[in-house]
Amino acid sequence: MGKTYIFGHKNPDTDSIMSSLVMANLEKKLGNSEAISCRTGKVNKESEYVLKYAGVEAPMLIENLEAGSEVIIVDTANEKELPDNINELKIKKIVDHHYVALHTSYPLYYRAEPVGCTSTIMYKLYKENNVEIDKTIATLMLSAIISDTLLFKSPTCTVEDKNAVIELAKIADLDYEKYGLDMLKAGTDISSFTIQEILNLDAKETSLKEVKTIINQVNTAYIPDVMKMQTDLEEGMKKIIEEKGLDLFVLLITDIVNSNSQVIALGKNADLVEKSYGVKLENNTALLKGVVSRKKQVIPIMTENA
Amino acid sequence: MGKTYIFGHKNPDTDSIMSSLVMANLEKKLGNSEAISCRTGKVNKESEYVLKYAGVEAPMLIENLEAGSEVIIVDTANEKELPDNINELKIKKIVDHHYVALHTSYPLYYRAEPVGCTSTIMYKLYKENNVEIDKTIATLMLSAIISDTLLFKSPTCTVEDKNAVIELAKIADLDYEKYGLDMLKAGTDISSFTIQEILNLDAKETSLKEVKTIINQVNTAYIPDVMKMQTDLEEGMKKIIEEKGLDLFVLLITDIVNSNSQVIALGKNADLVEKSYGVKLENNTALLKGVVSRKKQVIPIMTENA
Numbered sequence: 324m325g326k327t328y329i330f331g332h333k334n335p336d337t338d339s340i341m342s343s344l345v346m347a348n349l350e351k352k353l354g355n356s357e358a359i360s361c362r363t364g365k366v367n368k369e370s371e372y373v374l375k376y377a378g379v380e381a382p383m384l385i386e387n388l389e390a391g392s393e394v395i396i397v398d399t400a401n402e403k404e405l406p407d408n409i410n411e412l413k414i415k416k417i418v419d420h421h422y423v424a425l426h427t428s429y430p431l432y433y434r435a436e437p438v439g440c441t442s443t444i445m446y447k448l449y450k451e452n453n454v455e456i457d458k459t460i461a462t463l464m465l466s467a468i469i470s471d472t473l474l475f476k477s478p479t480c481t482v483e484d485k486n487a488v489i490e491l492a493k494i495a496d497l498d499y500e501k502y503g504l505d506m507l508k509a510g511t512d513i514s515s516f517t518i519q520e521i522l523n524l525d526a527k528e529t530s531l532k533e534v535k536t537i538i539n540q541v542n543t544a545y546i547p548d549v550m551k552m553q554t555d556l557e558e559g560m561k562k563i564i565e566e567k568g569l570d571l572f573v574l575l576i577t578d579i580v581n582s583n584s585q586v587i588a589l590g591k592n593a594d595l596v597e598k599s600y601g602v603k604l605e606n607n608t609a610l611l612k613g614v615v616s617r618k619k620q621v622i623p624i625m626t627e628n629a
Numbered sequence: 630m631g632k633t634y635i636f637g638h639k640n641p642d643t644d645s646i647m648s649s650l651v652m653a654n655l656e657k658k659l660g661n662s663e664a665i666s667c668r669t670g671k672v673n674k675e676s677e678y679v680l681k682y683a684g685v686e687a688p689m690l691i692e693n694l695e696a697g698s699e700v701i702i703v704d705t706a707n708e709k710e711l712p713d714n715i716n717e718l719k720i721k722k723i724v725d726h727h728y729v730a731l732h733t734s735y736p737l738y739y740r741a742e743p744v745g746c747t748s749t750i751m752y753k754l755y756k757e758n759n760v761e762i763d764k765t766i767a768t769l770m771l772s773a774i775i776s777d778t779l780l781f782k783s784p785t786c787t788v789e790d791k792n793a794v795i796e797l798a799k800i801a802d803l804d805y806e807k808y809g810l811d812m813l814k815a816g817t818d819i820s821s822f823t824i825q826e827i828l829n830l831d832a833k834e835t836s837l838k839e840v841k842t843i844i845n846q847v848n849t850a851y852i853p854d855v856m857k858m859q860t861d862l863e864e865g866m867k868k869i870i871e872e873k874g875l876d877l878f879v880l881l882i883t884d885i886v887n888s889n890s891q892v893i894a895l896g897k898n899a900d901l902v903e904k905s906y907g908v909k910l911e912n913n914t915a916l917l918k919g920v921v922s923r924k925k926q927v928i929p930i931m932t933e934n935a
Contacts, residue, residue: 400729421736423706427728428932430924435739451757618736626734 675816
């Protein structure tokens with residue numbers, strides 16, 4: 324068996340980083356000794372916090388994989404979030420919890436479930452394969468789940484996600500509520516970032532029917548901290564719209580404490596936000612009450628209204 | 630919970646019919662009382678043989694599902710093989726063993742494995758969920774596996790497929806080799822079909838990169854029985870090429886006893902067959918030695934050469 328590179332989406336979030344590590348460990352335990360945990364972008368502050376806590380090295384950064392390389396994809400099934408030459412790579416497996424947006428010309432192992440986090444599915448795969456979950460793996464998994472579900476507050480959170488965290492916290496021997504809040508807060512610290520970096524933090528490029536869109540999400544413990552940069556953020560968004568020929572750029576500034584999102588929307592289809600949420604953009608911005616999940620509360624609703 | 634319609638691909642083969650029945654039974658056992666086994670096309674002779682043997686009614690024929698209907702897809706993940714309004718339906722689950730060729734705007738349950746048959750995955754799902762497999766369900770499952778793997782002769786056949794049949798034959802209390810050959814032979818009887826019906830029997834529309842193609846496969850126990858209709862078949866193929874604006878129509882006439890396929894190729898890209906297999910088409914036809922699997926030995930190879 325040759326090398327298998329395991330990675331998640333571009334702009335990796337905590338789930339992409341942790342599920343890659345957790346999947347590489349599972350593959351090794353199942354006999355694939357050349358499974359390598361990888362990432363295709365910078366480790367964010369939240370993930371840094373987790374890796375430091377667990378004493379684990381970050382996955383290997385990969386940039387150009389040779390055509391024909393075998394890969395396992397976690398936490399996405401979207402071509403736009405994968406390396407540009409994804410169609411030249413051989414996808415052996417996908418484990419994901421998102422919508423389906425890739426084509427292959429060959430059959431593969433594909434495991435997706437509509438749960439809150441890829442690591443929740445990983446937890447099930449460990450159990451199904453009778454592979455032991457040690458303290459470190461448990462910490463990585465529960466961190467991913469807490470990150471994706473915003474400590475169970477996101478509408479994407481399912482009973483399975485919550486139960487997995489409760490079980491994993493016993494193995495990891497930690498107070499998941501305290502640990503989780505500290506981890507989430509570590510992730511909201513954007514003080515050291517440039518405007519460009521903020522706009523790229525968790526940017527997902529997608530097509531809402533014909534509307535070419537980027538939806539970026541930035542978590543915060545206090546919305547005004549981010550909104551004071553509105554002028555500079557808009558300037559940066561306009562540049563990206565022009566460079567990429569976008570119809571719409573949506574920036575969600577998500578309050579992880581109160582579970583709302585302030586949205587900034589620019590581009591010729593900005594009215595799609597108004598139509599989708601029955602709000603009026605004033606000075607390009609509006610508060611979307613109760614909206615915290617891009618996957619469940621933004622992409623399907625805006626697709627339907629596009 | 631509302632109704633859930635469960636079906637496979639257009640021109641349903643034995644796996645599509647049986648996996649739909651087997652999945653509906655599993656859903657019911659797991660509490661989804663309104664799961665309905667369906668089909669989107671005619672039951673073929675092989676499937677008729679199985680249903681009669683097992684004493685099971687054919688799945689319900691569906692034509693126009695209302696927008697918003699909940700569906701479970703088995704044995705395909707290809708938009709082109711699904712109802713035209715598939716994007717208006719809500720796909721709850723997919724269980725499949727083919728390549729990925731559909732997009733969704735929402736997460737779903739997706740279980741695919743690179744095994745020879747959807748029913749092999751169904752067999753695993755029954756076991757994982759601790760649902761009993763009775764004699765009838767065992768017969769349906771093993772029939773699908775024997776059909777898709779041509780009694781283990783297809784290169785798509787894996788150890789898992791074979792082991793499943795051996796286990797299921799014990800439950801079904803039958804001699805799978807004898808039963809399997811009788812079933813396969815029943816499926817090769819095309820004496821009652823018009824040319825149009827033969828050309829539509831197991832036709833799959835696909836894009837080999839930019840080459841708009843139909844690949845149709847007809848099983849036979851003796852190739853000359855089918856080749857004596859070559860002139861009429863070609864006339865019918867030409868009509869379909871014109872109607873659908875195809876670049877290529879590939880008809881595989883597969884000898885299930887000796888594991889070869891005679892190919893008839895028409896259309897402006899017919900040379901793609903020559904390039905892919907290093908053969909020369911004479912009078913539009915050539916023998917492809919050892920080729921029996923469209924999925925494993927045709928689509929990926931012709932895609933690579935397209």
